Amino acid sequence: MSGIIGKKIGMTSVYGADGRNVACTVIEAGPCVVTQVKKEDTDGYSAVQLGYGERKEKNTPKALQGHFKKAQTTPKQHVAEFREYPGEALFVDDMSLGQEVKIADIFVEGDFVDVAGTSKGKGFQGVVKRHGFGGVGQATHGQHNRQRAPGSIGGASYPARVFPGMRMAGRTGGERVKNTNLRVLKLIPEKNLLLVSGSIPGAKNSIVIIEK
Incomplete structure (x- = not known):
């Protein structure tokens, strides 16, 4: 066996x-x-x-x-x-x-x-726990509540869309x-x-x- x-x-x-x-x-x-x-x-x-x-x-x-x-x-x-x-x-x-x-x-x-x-x-988790993002790392300069935010996810006029596979918040574990x-x-x-x-x-x- x-x-x-x-x-x-x-x-x-x-x-x-x-x-x-x-x-x-x-x-x-x-x-x-x-x-x-x-x-x-x-x-x-x-x-x-x-x-x-x-x-x-x-x-x-x-x-x-x-x-x-x-x-x-x-x-x-x-x-x-x-x-x-x-x-x-x-x-x-x-x-x-x-x-x-x-x-x-x-x-x-x-x-x-x-x-x-x-x-x-x-369950549903943010990018820091799900993908290990570092976050902003500081709370000064008007950051307010952005320490664990994902940041920008794509361009503006070009490509005017979000690419597939972008690492974002979502359900994690149970795999x-x-x-x-x-x-x-x-x-x-x-x-x-x-x-x-x-x-x-x-x-x-x-x-x-x-x-x-």
Whole structure:
């Protein structure tokens, strides 16, 4: 397998082998269940679909109930596909429906992983918070309330319009974000916990995808 589904627990810090205190994120990763195996000859590409988190059967659509029953597992709250690309280590042929996947089957300490999730939504924000504008920087010379204003956004008679993509105020956050090359600092298999260096996108208890 090349990845697993997990849940962000929060942040802490651990001491590395060199004695330095390293900030890290705690992820509860798995155990996941193989809910579908896709192969080149039947689906056009090779991939494994994993399911994570329990879901009440009464809240699961009939089509999904049948999908999970085929894998001989209970309904899952979240599913994600992990594709097998040419040149990578082959894993699809080794997977079967209903098989349980744990972090110890995929990761070892020292691995580098990519973690994808949905960033915290921050609503409608100004240009200073959204794009890092510096603002005017002083309140003298008649500036009044212009410290965090965007300034001019275009020409007058030419081009007589605002160019697309202009950095302005607007809704920010709540987007798909991937943090890459995070080192696996520690594995706690008995509790399904994975500690990775640095921060990852999303709020506490949000769902993330961890890939090698």
